[in-house]
Amino acid sequence: MPSLMDTYIENREMVQPNHANNLDTVHGGNVMKWMDEVGAMSAIRFAGKSCVTARVDEMDFRRPVLVGDTAVIESYVYEAGETSVDVYLRAFRENPRTGERELTTESYFVYVGIDESGEPSPVPALTVESEEGERRQAEALDGLDA
Template identity: 60%
Template sequence: MTSISKTYIENRERVQPNDTNNHATAHGGNVVKWMDEVGAMSAMRHAGASCVTAHISDLDFRRPVPQGDTCVIESYAYETGQSSIRVRVQVYRENPRTGEREQTTDSYFVFVAVDQEQSPVTVPELTANSERCRELRDAALDGEGDV
């Protein structure tokens, strides 16, 4: 069994000119791509197997990420099914010079663990064996469906 905290991953992407739209902010498609990649890493860390995206819900873009800022992507698994792993993914814009940060995007992904033939495989139970794990799980469960 893996604890929720062991699936926690934080990654950063600097928003370069090629990542932007005509408003000089991160293109939404790029943000979703980064979220999907980091979310899949959390799922794979738990499953110990390759994982594919099955569902994205409540994808909420609250604020843009300006060119030159950093996208900070945080993800963690918070619940499992037989072969599925639910992952919360949050994005923040961060000024690389000051460290000022604000949330820009929030979403919930479902990944499915698969074998080499792309067939679903069983995933282990996810545990919340510390206060931090319980807080992360509860925050994800409380936030599902809030748009």
């Protein structure tokens, strides 16, 4: 059975002018797209099969990501149902010169495992086998309660 830490993925996007609005900050839709792609990677790694986005809980945009910053997207599975995969996602702005990070966006996405005909299909049970995994699961669940 896949463990929580097996599903942890971190990806980076260099924010270019074509990603930005007239304020030289990344469009929220680009951040959401990047989060959806990385979240799907975590869900697919966990389920061992194709997964589709079923729901996006509220997106909290806390601060902008500027042109020239690196957008860092962090994702992992924190719970699973019969066919659903719950993924916690956070985006950070990162200074590419110093590595300094600030949380910019967070959300919870739900993906559904599908079979070859595109129908919902069972996913495995999630295991949490390390202190780091337990910490991350608690962090995701605490955010749901807030």
